[in-house]
Amino acid sequence: MALFQDTPVTLLSRLEKCEEGPGHQKTWRVFFDLYHRPVRIAVATILERHQQSDETLIDDVVADVFVAFAKAKFSYNPDRGKFRNYLWQLITWKAMRALRNLNHHFREVEPLLLAELVDPNAPMPDARLTLPEIAACRVALLCSLMEDVRSQVGPQTFLIFELTKLRGVPPEEVALELGVKRNVVDNAVRRIMLKLKELALKPEYQREYHENHLG
């Protein structure tokens, strides 16, 4: 047995090891910033199927999902399946709970969903995502990858990449502004591309990218 566990390098692996405390507080906020949109789309889709489209209700359910994360009540276990399936299940459960509060018909459904969610051995069913959900998941996954790259390279390297490739500042201007040679700018971009590829090959990203409509 290893004396020291590997430091989780990706957001998804940090969520797997979620524990209460300041570190997790930071993780849930980063997670919220990246996954707010797919979660909101999924919540709205479920509620709309049951003729509920009230924005306040949608906000309440979205907040419920992230409070559950922030409180680390439902740790994600990759042995049970992909992260997005876990997320979809949690969203479904929270949405059903909200619907139950509006309509007694849902009282019988919730215990079944809850049992699946908290049973550590139960495999999670594949999420049946709509096209807007798939698109939002893809954006979240790419932004998550970018966020992980940011935490793995020096601040100047990322700044160069951000300025040249994400904000469209000409490389010559970036070099001048930062007081570095032009080849430093080119090398920074190359390093980030290599890092993107390196992180994309991590199992947690492989799980999420492949075998779904994301790929």
Place this chain on the structure above:
Amino acid sequence: MKTTWDKIFDPHSSAPLTSEEEEQSLEELLLAYRENEALLSAPEHQRLVDIIEERLLREELTE
């Protein structure tokens, strides 16, 4: 449809990206980055953060 990202995420692909592929992947990354950035600056986003933080604080106080 296959995209350049399929190559980036492909564990069996050791070939480096061509300049054109690199530009394509950066283009998609840029769109994702901008889309997310616009979302983060929307007032609804901050309002939801406030709701979540308030709930967390309330739960902490009642525990």
